[in-house]
Amino acid sequence: MSAPTQQETYSFQAEVVQLLDLMIHSLYSNKEIFLRELISNASDAIDRLRFAQLTEPGLDKDETEEELRIHVAFDKDARTITITDNGIGMSRQEVMDNIGTIAKSGTREFFQALTGDQRKDATLIGQFGVGFYSSFIVADRVTLTTRRAGQAAGEGVRWESDGRGEYALETVERPQRGTELVLHLREGEDDLLNHHRLRTIIQKYSDHISLPIVMPADGEEAGEDTVVNRGSALWARPKSEISDADYNEFYKHVAHDFTDPLAHLHSKMEGTYEYTLLLFVPATAPFDLWMPEARHGVKLHVQRVFIMDDTGQLMPNYLRFVRGVIDSADLPLNVSREILQSSRVVDNIRSSAVKKVLRLLKDLAEKEPEKYATFWREFGDVLKEGVPEDYSNRDEIAKLLRFTTTKSATDEPDTSLGDYVARMKEGQDKIYYLLAPTPAAAKGSPHLEIFRKKGIEVLLLGQAIDNWLVTSLPDFEGKRFQSVAQGVSDLGAMEDETEKEAGEKAGTELSGLVERLKKALGDKVSDVRTTNRLTTSPACIVADEPDLEMNLMRRMQGSGMPSRPILEINPEHTLVRRLDREADEQRLADWAHVLYNQSVLTLGARIEDPAEFVVRLNGLLLTLAEETEDTEDTEDTDADAEE
Numbered sequence: 001m002s003a004p005t006q007q008e009t010y011s012f013q014a015e016v017v018q019l020l021d022l023m024i025h026s027l028y029s030n031k032e033i034f035l036r037e038l039i040s041n042a043s044d045a046i047d048r049l050r051f052a053q054l055t056e057p058g059l060d061k062d063e064t065e066e067e068l069r070i071h072v073a074f075d076k077d078a079r080t081i082t083i084t085d086n087g088i089g090m091s092r093q094e095v096m097d098n099i100g101t102i103a104k105s106g107t108r109e110f111f112q113a114l115t116g117d118q119r120k121d122a123t124l125i126g127q128f129g130v131g132f133y134s135s136f137i138v139a140d141r142v143t144l145t146t147r148r149a150g151q152a153a154g155e156g157v158r159w160e161s162d163g164r165g166e167y168a169l170e171t172v173e174r175p176q177r178g179t180e181l182v183l184h185l186r187e188g189e190d191d192l193l194n195h196h197r198l199r200t201i202i203q204k205y206s207d208h209i210s211l212p213i214v215m216p217a218d219g220e221e222a223g224e225d226t227v228v229n230r231g232s233a234l235w236a237r238p239k240s241e242i243s244d245a246d247y248n249e250f251y252k253h254v255a256h257d258f259t260d261p262l263a264h265l266h267s268k269m270e271g272t273y274e275y276t277l278l279l280f281v282p283a284t285a286p287f288d289l290w291m292p293e294a295r296h297g298v299k300l301h302v303q304r305v306f307i308m309d310d311t312g313q314l315m316p317n318y319l320r321f322v323r324g325v326i327d328s329a330d331l332p333l334n335v336s337r338e339i340l341q342s343s344r345v346v347d348n349i350r351s352s353a354v355k356k357v358l359r360l361l362k363d364l365a366e367k368e369p370e371k372y373a374t375f376w377r378e379f380g381d382v383l384k385e386g387v388p389e390d391y392s393n394r395d396e397i398a399k400l401l402r403f404t405t406t407k408s409a410t411d412e413p414d415t416s417l418g419d420y421v422a423r424m425k426e427g428q429d430k431i432y433y434l435l436a437p438t439p440a441a442a443k444g445s446p447h448l449e450i451f452r453k454k455g456i457e458v459l460l461l462g463q464a465i466d467n468w469l470v471t472s473l474p475d476f477e478g479k480r481f482q483s484v485a486q487g488v489s490d491l492g493a494m495e496d497e498t499e500k501e502a503g504e505k506a507g508t509e510l511s512g513l514v515e516r517l518k519k520a521l522g523d524k525v526s527d528v529r530t531t532n533r534l535t536t537s538p539a540c541i542v543a544d545e546p547d548l549e550m551n552l553m554r555r556m557q558g559s560g561m562p563s564r565p566i567l568e569i570n571p572e573h574t575l576v577r578r579l580d581r582e583a584d585e586q587r588l589a590d591w592a593h594v595l596y597n598q599s600v601l602t603l604g605a606r607i608e609d610p611a612e613f614v615v616r617l618n619g620l621l622l623t624l625a626e627e628t629e630d631t632e633d634t635e636d637t638d639a640d641a642e643e
């Protein structure tokens, strides 16, 4: 047993001070949520104790008989509210690591995202999670006393702070395990020192907590405790008894979110395996969605006992945004991660849960398109990962994809593959797409010219994942995907005979020019050819047919070219016709490089030698200027002569 130590003072991490200040101001109008947050922490602590007791049966044995519960009391004279749990508690080190520090992924991004606008920031803070710190919304001093389960009574810890930058820490005697939090209320918060008020707040926000929340009987502090919530696991209750508000509050508890979810599914499965799913689709993406260590959001329970957070066994990576609970009746209570990885029960649950989530998204898309648009904005790029990742559900996922196309009114992805196929032109048998690093590069791309002219819709793909998406989705409803910037332009039945003949004729006519351009460009291109894909531009670059990798990632960073670029020229273009008549090989070479580099730029890629490009371009402009001057001089002379 260690003796009580002297009080030591520590500083909060700088971000905590900033967060506290922001939180107190932004969340004050919603101050009662402090109780929800603290009860949620207490409930998590009890869940963790239960699990620890499964793996360490001797843990705090003498207390295991005692009912696990959360206790909420107030003292009118002392002006305090006290929340006590008999959960796992914290060691001294855990207190230092958890309270007074923010050790979350996404912290930097969170602070960067703050705008100074109180309403917007309140939502961000909510998303980030306020947890313990919300106590300072109503309290100007907080005393936390705790003892970790399994540690001796003398290893209790007392933490105290006024939330202004420092906290005091000392080791104290604490016979009972778990955590007690005393909130010393700020001036003007006395309305909270009221049994009815606290009870109402608990019932509003924490009724779904599966543990009993008890309060001393009204009016007499020492009287008998009464349970003020329902105290049964929400997911185990019949659906008919659960309101939308109950679901929403439960979601906020499991997801540590502030905003209501977009949709939920609640389903009890009975058959070979027995399990319950209560899963939610959030309305906003968490900060760590794109971080390698991104949290998965489903909690595994076995017969209502919390076992562990999912690390990828229950939900695949591409559904990592789903939050909620899966409760199995078939797994052993002492199930380990290793058992989970090779469990038939888990495989079965996972596969049915994935199907149900995809079905939920499909329903949302069909019945509530506005909500689905929100979902897509927040999580669309994550869902796309499912196409290459989940072969067995690929077709279902493909139906959920949304794209911006040449027919979209805005840059918002509003078109499904089903919509695209339904709008296909007569004779069209492919789904055309263009990969471009930005919407502006996509819209201005020369590759779209013929498609615009013929009114054929093209998907505009601009995310890094899209490259991967179209190469792993060979077709949709039997229609193959075809890049508009790859291979020989082939509009199949949509091209009439006259156009085909004109194309062939142009190819023959310009074969000399094509050879001269090839020679001038050397190994910069793998080929030069005439095309019918252009209407207004003189030239463009396309990738060779087998060159599937038009590396969009690299083009987004301003580099990245097809590995075997082909220069295509527009036989109808005045510049091209003029070039065909160019006798000076040096000037032709300058034109060849200028056309080539222009085409590289319209791809959204970077040109190799910008200085040389500028010299060649200026040289050509100068020649043109001189030619114009000469013509003007001649005209002047002619005019003089006439006079």
Ligand SMILES: Nc1ncnc2c1ncn2[C@@H]1O[C@H](COP(=O)(O)OP(=O)(O)OP(=O)(O)O)[C@@H](O)[C@H]1O
Binding pocket: 037, 041, 042, 045, 085, 087, 088, 089, 090, 098, 099, 128, 129, 130, 131, 132, 133, 179, 256
């Ligand atoms: N009553 C408690 N008993 C034991 N540990 C606790 C308790 N309250 C908080 N903690 C510990 O402190 C950590 C930080 O708590 P805090 O409420 O700040 O954040 P959180 O619960 O992890 O997430 P969020 O901020 O999203 O609520 C918790 O993860 C937990 O480890």
